[in-house]
Amino acid sequence: DVKVTQSSRYLVKRTGEKVFLECVQDMDHENMFWYRQDPGLGLRLIYFSYDVKMKEKGDIPEGYSVSREKKERFSLILESASTNQTSMYLCASSFLGGGTEAFFGQGTRLTVV
């Protein structure tokens, strides 16, 4: 069974902390994505990566960075957490082909206090 695993289901962090969200996939997918999900706004793309060490900004990259040192792992970094980054974060992966569907992790609900 295919799997995308996010390291935490729930996180509570303080304002100003550096936060790491980890995602691992076991499907040998080239593409990996980080989204945030907020009520009424749907899913918004933060960053994506199509290969090791490669990254592209999505729609809302400000305040975030990413790292992809290995094909199966994609990390999202909040350099200095703020309360407006309280959200549900979803990791996803897919093959490179245009018509391939994405597989999602279970999500990390991050609360910044």
Next chain:
Amino acid sequence: AQSVAQPEDQVNVAEGNPLTVKCTYSVSGNPYLFWYVQYPNRGLQFLLKYITGDNLVKGSYGFEAEFNKSQTSFHLKKPSALVSDSALYFCAVRSLYSGGYQKVTFGTGTKLQVIP
């Protein structure tokens, strides 16, 4: 720029009745269209997709969707709703960036409530 619109925040339907969740899109070139479902406190699960060919696409759990190029729509349908279908549904469109990289744009989601 590509975009997806789901005009209804919530759809209510009685159990056993047919359901439709609407989606329209805007994209340059040929679209790849997807539907995903999200149950509470879970990630998204793939339901079905349109790539090319037959305009009526069948997917998981008895769902289907109809691609209409002239109306730029990809509505999700099911002939007979179940209470267990109650969830959040997302439509998505995918295209190629210039340079060959791929981006998926999601709609804002439609909450489906099936009433017993």
